Amino acid sequence: MTRILVVDDEPDLLGFVRSALEAEGFHVITATDGTEGLRLALTTKPDLVILDLLMPGLDGQAVLTALLTHDRSTRILVLSATEDRQVRVACLEQGAVDFLAKPFVVRELLARVRSRLLAPAPAGAAWLPEVLRVGEIVLDTRTRRLQVGERTAELPQREFLLLQHLMRNPDTVCSRQELLSEVWGYDFDPSTNLVDVCIGRLRSKLRNDVIRTVRNVGYQLQTA
Template sequence: MSQILMIEDEPRISSFVAKGLKAEGLATTVAGTGREGLILALTGGFELVILDLGLPDMDGFTVLEKIRAQDPGLPVIILTARASGEDTVTGLTSGADDYMPKPFRFAELVARVRLRLRSEGNSSSAPADPVLRHADLELDPIRHVAAIGGVEVDLSAREFSLAETFLRHPGQALSREQLLSRVWGYDFDPGSNVVDVYVRYLRNKLGVTRFTTVRGVGYRLVDEKDYQPADD
């Protein structure tokens, strides 16, 4: 299991991300201050760092600078509310591998984390295929392309993130709360019916029989032969 370090002082965000990454098979350690995060980052026990800039004891750029001075190869993704063009440029030119503004979509964060982990893998081996597949449905999270039987399907950003979540957990019953948190982020409204609305959108675009309703839980991506209309 890949080891991720998250340097973030807001418990609500760090807890949300840590739980979500764990569900994706990525173990996450959280540091609430820049000093603690820097010490952990330089132990060599982590494969990637998710770094906030607005830390209570030192600026995130300072943390990044110190990490780069001692470990130039450790991937760092900045995740911050500081989304100005100037901060983005400073982050990338200071050695960050990626820069994501808050609020963020969890599915996009996972895709970026996996991309950086793959790029840091064994460069002598063939790169892992990023395309997600289920029957004749294909999703390429890097190119943001969806296709059925080789024919591209136009999905909105939110529809794509929801479809990606299903394809990363084929056959698994996903609750509405799980889907809300992973696609709509940590500020989601647990009483919203937006998941049901977007599942209907996906059924219209990708096929009704791909997504079955699990009563009292949520939805499941299934093989079309296993679709059970009685559940709906």
């Protein structure tokens, strides 16, 4: 049975989310503070962590950092009442798989949980190569390790996913909306600069002329 850990210091919200998830057949574990949430996440190894940010003591941001430092593959869906877009961007750039603002509709929460846990693998995924090569760029999809010539680097999750998509579509112009959907999820505002910021970081690790900007459209990874 799929196991979900919910960490939130609001008892009413915690009970509400737990009931909704259990009604969908999930096994739910709960914690009311960051310290207990971090302990449970490390010991029970849930399939998904639903994490509040604003908690007394060890806050959600510290828990997020600790979990992703321990295991980059940990799936964390952040809940927060903050309206600060920079906080949202920072969580996603750090490696959270999704971000849902409070107050939220339970149907949306369940839809996001299912999309992160239960979506089938893309058709043909089993045949995708583990190592991608475009020119002198080599990307190991198992370790997220990038090699360009003699230089190597381990990419953060979003940079890895973005470069992986570009490398699987060389010489193809990928729109910003396409990249937002593939890397960050379906619900992002296409006017955000998330893609541009991430492209800038990738360019600093590649040759600056490898990723071409297509004005008002998106980006293209060039093979020549």
